[in-house]
Amino acid sequence: MYFQGQFQYAICIDFVTTCWDHRNFSQADAIDRQEIIEFPAVLLNLQSHVIEADFHTFVRPTEEPKLSEFCKDYTGISQDDVNNAPLLQEAIRKFHQWIESFRFEKGIVLMDDATRKQNTVFITWTDFDLGIYLPTECGRKNVKYPSYFNKWIDLREYYSLWTGIDRVISFQFALKMIGLQFFGRPHSGEDDARNLARLVCKMSRAGIELLINSDEFKISS
Template identity: 35%
Template sequence: ACAHTDSIPSFPYLEFARRPAPAQSARILPIMAARRVPYAQGQGHQLQQDFDFFLVVDFEATCEKDARIYPQEIIEFPAVLVDGATGHLASAFRCYIRPKHHPALTKFCRDLTGIRQEDVDGGVDLGQALRLHDAWLKAATTTGAGTKRCDGRLAVVTWGDWDCRTMLEFECRFKGIEKPSYFDRWINLRVPFQAALGSGGRVNLQEAVRVAGLDWEGRLHCGLDDARNTARLLADLMLRGVKMSITDSLALPPPIQRQPPHTIRCDGSSALPRPPIRQQQQQLL
């Protein structure tokens, strides 16, 4: 269910992932060939950033065509770690998550994301995924001697605010799960992209990658591929001289997620949400 890879073979967590594992631990597997190459030109350049590492995430969640599943749950938890000094990909992580309230993926969801039912059936719960991710991140930013490779300045990077402000925050609150505080603020890469290369119109991630002169790699709506392409775009902007800064945080409470029309409930039924209490009172007058 969970996997990661790294270009630095001394990481003990990576060595565990690459060892032959017993059947009950067979979920942890390498996900791609190790490599340490820049995403754009400028190899060896020291980029002037305020962060030592950028953590790029792009969650995939339960979904249905023309309807919203409630509660929506994360089913793929991917992350790509980018070195803030060079733009190199330092490590990558992916974990499939077993949804609790809608355990059977819709055909629309499977076709959109490429995630199979057996992927989530063999997955972990969100709390365990967060713990595995945190262990991977600590290993990826620590030397073999147990010391930090840097002073640990880290920024989460997303394309849009949905991943951290809406999806992860809502599900953790809904399920009573504690998450690491580094997810409480982030860089919405759409903001520096629009400032540097945007023409004023709203573009999606695939269009932004193309505008930057890069080819899209992998499958659209595969969380790991989306995160890797976001990381490539991040590195490209850094090499163009764009200095990254936090664009949003949870300093203000996120909006409450309400059940929209045509919501699919946990029991599979579909119903319109009840009107707010004030509206109900007005209807009674």
């Protein structure tokens, strides 16, 4: 079955950030301190339901370079993984190069390609990744990022409408409730991105039409 919508490709993203035991920090305080330490993405063909490429890099935190024990246990990311990883600005540059490598090969068109109709969309689970984590950290560190990050699909909103299940749920629980087993390690960004792509395919086969439902203006208002 072909995807019910206007897009040919989806780029599924799930960042992993520094984190601490929530008994010691409120969520608001944590957001102001969090830095992206894993930057994964998968390129999903929405017609064939095949993951055609993936991107992955760890990212070196600079504001609090030492990971908490809670963070290492929760994410499976070690201190060695991030110590020699690229900084956020370099990680974004590498990601941009990864996208650019498909511009001609696959005909990918993102939202900032003003002369052509967009056929590729970013998909996340909640608005945190592209609505809070990335722009907040880039703002603190004066890092520029491509304008194509400014619009995306928050899949959790569509999932809630589709299933009637309250939107305040974990991603693993969301998969379980519709009969999908989580593959890999929970809270691994790379595995989360691949499982997010599997959920997109499941919803596609169910005939769910996904349109952009989140942008920078929604988050900032």
